[in-house]
Amino acid sequence: MTNMSKDLVNVIGLGYIGLPTAMMMASHGVSVVGTDYNQDLVNSLQAGHLTFQEDGLEELFAQALQGGIQFSNSYSTDADIYIVSVPTPYDKLSKRIDPHYVVAAVKQVLDVCRKGAIVVVESTVSPGTIDRFVRPLVAEHGLKVGEDVHLVHAPERIIPGNMVYELLHNSRTIGADSREVGERVKAVYASFCQGDIEVTDIRTAEMTKVVENTYRDINIAFANELLKICYSDGMDVNEIIRIANKHPRVNILTPGPGVGGHCISVDPWFLVGDYPELAHLIRQARVINDSMPDFVLERVSHIMKENGLSDFKRVGFYGLTYKENVDDVRESPTLQLVETMKEHLAGTPKSYDPMVHTQVVDNQYQDFDAFLKDIDLMVIMVHHDHLDQCASKVQDKVIFDTRNCAVNWPESNKIVKL
C-alpha cells in the first residue's frame, strides 16, 4: 500500500502499542519520529535493539529503519500529527480512569506544536475523558480547538502475540470533531491498515473501545462462573461447554485462572467508576474474574491434601505473563496469586516463565530443569508454546492444569484439571 499522506507523524510513547504502530507507519512510507521519555528505551532503539519480543517485530523494525524512522527523547516541533500512546491505568479506589499520563503528554505536545497540528489520543480512555481532561488543556495554553489544534481519538485493538498481523488486518475507529480532520488521520492509518476504518465522533470512539474490552471481560466471567458452579457439584465444565457450543447461537469461552494485562482487566473498571449506579453486570464480571487466582489457590490446597503434599515450597507456578507467548506480566493472575501467597501463606512461591528473562518476583527460576527438580506440584498458569516442546521433561509430578493443555503428557504425571 502507498502512503497518500504527506504528514509528519510524532508517536509519543513507544511501548507495546506505540512502538509497533510507529514502525508500521514508517514501513509504509509515512515520515515518523518516535518519542519516549524513557532514555534507556530510546537508546536501545537507536542502537537497533528491540525493547520487547513479538512475532514479526524484528522484520518490521528493519523495514521501519529503511523507511527512515527516528527515535528521540524530545517531542517534535514540526510534526503535523502527534499520536499519544501512553498508559491509562485506573484509580484502584474510585475505579475511574487515571488520565495523568495522557494529560502530561498532551501538555508537552501543546508546548511545542505548530498551529493546525492534530493531537491523536490513541491510548484507551473512558467516554468523556477527552472532553473533561484534554480539551481544557488547549484553552489553558491559550489555544482554540478546531483552529490552533485539532483533537482526535484513535483507539487500538491489537492483541499481544499477534500484533503485527492484527495491525495490518484489524478494522479500526477514528473519532474526530470534524469529518475533514478524521479523514486526514484516516489517511495515515490507511497507509498500512487493510481493515475498515470508521470515522465517527470522539465520544463514540472512546465508548466503543471500552465496550469492546468489557464485552470480552463479561464473556470470560460467564465461563469462569460456570466453572465454579460445575466444580462445586462434580460436573465437567469443559465437556458441558463443548456440547453447549454445538448450539448454533452459543459460543461460551474457556474458563481460566483469571484475567490480566493492560486492557481487559482495566478498561471495564472505567465504566464501573463513572456509572456506579448502572454498571452492575460489568462490576460483577470484574469481581468474578479477579476472584479466579484465589480460586486457583484454594484448589492448590485441596490438591496438595489429596496427594499427601504438605510443603508449599515444593509447589511451582509455570507462567508469569498474563497470556501465552508474550513477555508482558502486567496485572497477571500469577502475580495476583503470588501477592496473596506472600501475605497469607508460606512466602513467595517458586515460579518459572520461559518468556520472562528479568527477575520480577522472588524465587523465580530462569532454568526449567532446575525449576522441575525443586517442585512436586506444577501449576500451569499460562500455555506458552515452550510447554508443549518440553512436556517430555516433566515426570513424576502432580500437574494442576488451569489451561487444559497438558494433553498426552508422560504417564508418570498425575494431571488435575481446573
Ligand SMILES: NC(=O)c1ccc[n+]([C@@H]2O[C@H](COP(=O)([O-])OP(=O)(O)OC[C@H]3O[C@@H](n4cnc5c(N)ncnc54)[C@H](O)[C@@H]3O)[C@@H](O)[C@H]2O)c1
Ligand atoms: N498493550 C496492549 O495490548 C494494548 C492494546 C490496546 C490498547 N492499549 C492501550 O494503549 C495505551 C498504551 O499501552 P501500552 O501497553 O503501549 O503501554 P506501555 O506501558 O507499554 O508504553 C507506554 C510508553 O509511554 C511512555 N510514556 C509515558 N508517558 C510519556 C510521556 N509523557 N512522554 C513520552 N513517553 C511517555 C513510557 O515510557 C512507555 O514506554 C494504553 O492506553 C493501553 O490501554 C494497549
